[in-house]
Amino acid sequence: MAREAGAGTIDLDMVQVHPTGFSDVPKGFSDAPGRSLILCAEILRGSGAVLLEREGKRFIDELETRKTVTRAMNELNQGKYAIVVPPDAAALTKTHMNIYTGKGLLHAVEGVGGVEQFIARRLNENTFPPHTLSTFEEMSSNSSKVPRKVHSQLPVSGTYHVGIVEPVLHYTMGGLMVDGDGRVLDKEGAVIPDLYAAGEVMGGVHGENRLGGSSLLDCVVFGLNAAKSVCKSESVVKFVASNGNSIVTGGEKKKQEEVVGERKVVTIKGKKYDVTDFIDTHPGGPIHVEDGEDLTARFTQAHGNDFSLLDRDAIREINSSGVVVEREKKFYEDYGSAGGSWREFLGRRAWFILHR
Numbered sequence: 001m002a003r004e005a006g007a008g009t010i011d012l013d014m015v016q017v018h019p020t021g022f023s024d025v026p027k028g029f030s031d032a033p034g035r036s037l038i039l040c041a042e043i044l045r046g047s048g049a050v051l052l053e054r055e056g057k058r059f060i061d062e063l064e065t066r067k068t069v070t071r072a073m074n075e076l077n078q079g080k081y082a083i084v085v086p087p088d089a090a091a092l093t094k095t096h097m098n099i100y101t102g103k104g105l106l107h108a109v110e111g112v113g114g115v116e117q118f119i120a121r122r123l124n125e126n127t128f129p130p131h132t133l134s135t136f137e138e139m140s141s142n143s144s145k146v147p148r149k150v151h152s153q154l155p156v157s158g159t160y161h162v163g164i165v166e167p168v169l170h171y172t173m174g175g176l177m178v179d180g181d182g183r184v185l186d187k188e189g190a191v192i193p194d195l196y197a198a199g200e201v202m203g204g205v206h207g208e209n210r211l212g213g214s215s216l217l218d219c220v221v222f223g224l225n226a227a228k229s230v231c232k233s234e235s236v237v238k239f240v241a242s243n244g245n246s247i248v249t250g251g252e253k254k255k256q257e258e259v260v261g262e263r264k265v266v267t268i269k270g271k272k273y274d275v276t277d278f279i280d281t282h283p284g285g286p287i288h289v290e291d292g293e294d295l296t297a298r299f300t301q302a303h304g305n306d307f308s309l310l311d312r313d314a315i316r317e318i319n320s321s322g323v324v325v326e327r328e329k330k331f332y333e334d335y336g337s338a339g340g341s342w343r344e345f346l347g348r349r350a351w352f353i354l355h356r
């Protein structure tokens with residue numbers, strides 16, 4: 001839309017690839033076309049997990065940069081690889097392990113034999129991987145042919161957690177040309193009036209590659225700068241003056257309505273929720289639920305006790321009479337993408353959050 005309005009772009013060819021996205025469909029999710037893969041966090045490799053190809057060999061220092069690890073995977077051209085989390089690493093990353101095992105993305109196996117069976121079944125058409133044992137022994141004796149910046153112990157026995165990963169598109173460094181005040185520029189570098197950008201839609205901040213965590217720069221820093229620019233905008237000042245000193249008109253309360261048709265109603269911590277309209281807009285990808293299912297354990301495993309996440313326009317609480325419980329619409333729900341919690345859209349809604 002911005003390009004149609006004449007906006008210029010920068011660094012669109014700079015796309016960051018993450019070497020480890022889980023290939024499998026998470027438990028409870030739908031295998032929809034174009035489904036996004038769930039990231040296998042780098043903390044697992046940082047804590048000691050290793051990557052194995054289909055014959056059971058390590059092929060790269062797992063602590064190299066994302067670009068280097070991805071290049072090594074692509075050069076092998078096997079498509080998918082096994083990530084193997086040894087017992088010590090699993091103990092250091094309990095939160096991640098609970099999430100990934102709960103979603104069926106990591107699987108507990110016993111010892112080197114269990115790892116060999118997993119690789120044979122998932123990567124090697126049931127053919128035994130001949131180098132797994134030697135890989136484990138070399139790592140345990142610190143004599144591996146493939147060095148690792150921080151040594152990892154791979155004992156022959158013990159409980160391992162294994163999964164299947166592949167490189168995934170992770171972040172776009174490129175986007176719209178924006179000045180330091182969050183104002184969008186045209187192809188000649190001139191400011192386009194009343195058009196602002198923050199978040200990953202903007203480009204030119206990170207160069208060829210992004211440091212981990214620094215996407216907050218796009219969202220928070222430029223969100224704040226764009227918000228300040230909006231406040232100074234002559235067009236906005238006039239709009240506020242003509243609308244009773246308020247950008248946002250009060251949200252009307254939803255009327256009670258009967259739940260009709262084929263709906264999916266689930267239970268979470270003793271309350272009933274109609275999640276029919278939320279299934280396809282779930283931020284992590286389309287989810288699979290059964291009508292009448294109790295999702296309490298599944299919800300708390302993924303989100304803890306943050307039940308405020310259920311306060312969305314696409315999730316409707318149902319009372320004992322089968323009627324939608326009246327919900328007050330938040331002032332910011334008409335701005336940014338459809339579907340829910342302000343947490344996902346902070347960059348886009350910074351002005352409304354800060355100046356309401």
